[in-house]
């Protein structure tokens with residue numbers, strides 16, 4: 001389907017009304033509400049199917065939600081591949097001499113603080129979910145990942161990579177996968193997967209900037225600074241400011257990230273290049289943050305998070321759809337000038353944005369769908 | 380028995396060049412060790428997993444092929460593994476890179 005669709009913005013009623021009441025409204029409610037209720041029902045079904053896929057293993061209990069301080073546990077996997085390993089540090093415990101344990105514990109603390117102080121979000125799920133991390137996973141293991149329940153960090157092989165707890169933004173990145181899973185579980189494949197990756201780089205970088213009190217102009221916008229082993233030619237693993245320039249090394253190869261949609265890479269590895277094409281939305285975020293100036297989490301970060309969590313975004317969102325959502329949120333939250341800053345940022349990375357500004361009291365957003373099979377179902 | 384292992388994905392997304400091991404070229408003890416690791420991991424019984432599992436990120440994807448006689452079995456698996464024997468096999472094969 002290549003036609004432009006006009007979707008009526010939903011009312012957000014699915015947050016407060018059970019589905020049977022929405023169905024009643026959609027059938028028998030006042031005419032003005034019927035269409036919106038139908039849109040809400042579509043969103044509700046989408047959220048339900050996302051929940052059914054269990055993007056996070058569990059949500060915090062009432063007692064956990066009432067506690068707005070972090071609840072961290074760090075485990076030592078002892079160079080094996082079994083999770084979680086042996087518990088070595090629990091919240092408030094005595095400091096340990098193992099630097100990887102300390103970095104993981106402190107990094108989780110800084111990440112928790114960021115989400116709580118900037119977004120009022122109590123942990124990954126907003127319900128105080130305990131934060132678990134395992135360090136020393138595997139042998140010479142060149143990776144960090146989020147398995148859907150916890151963070152996992154390898155020691156690196158020492159030749160190409162150092163230990164993966166070394167950069168705060170890497171810890172922030174992994175935890176952000178948990179947040180994305182809980183908020184809008186962007187399918188980890190192709191463009192929606194690259195958006196999922198970009199969210200983690202964006203919020204991972206913001207965690208680092210917030211901890212260092214850096215403005216957008218002061219920040220280095222690097223992901224994984226300190227991660228490349230001594231002797232590797234490069235400054236970091238990725239650059240949000242200049243994708244494709246982070247490293248160029250005989251052993252590691254060259255940073256493969258494109259900076260604009262023109263250079264989008266079609267590939268099958270890496271779930272369709274989720275860590276490669278994330279360079280495009282990463283740079284759009286950087287350009288927005290620079291366009292606003294000051295602390296990036298105050299406007300750009302808020303816009304990105306609201307666009308991610310807003311009810312209109314599909315879990316299979318394309319760059320174009322996400323761009324439209326960010327421009328709409330910028331308009332709503334900070335006015336049309338902010339919308340123009342964000343639209344210009346996407347324009348600079350050659351991602352098409354199709355947004356109709358709100359008219360009167362009826363928020364109407366135009367979403368142009370360029371791919372079949374990406375229907376949000378709200379019409 | 381010819382085994383190949385290809386690793387992609389992960390936070391750094393730097394693919395590991397394909398590792399290939401032909402046990403007929405190895406000393407007998409070593410060949411036995413590799414072949415028993417393949418049996419322990421029950422590779423022949425493994426079904427492929429979907430590449431995109433909800434709610435996770437940055438996990439390595441391993442493509443493992445076992446070629447023995449006329450049979451050839453290829454499976455794509457994503458970390459972490461429920462069975463530790465699979466991790467042991469992957470570490471063992473990676474040591475030939």
Ligand SMILES: [Zn+2]
Pocket residue numbers: 173177197200390436437
């Ligand atoms: Zn990631």
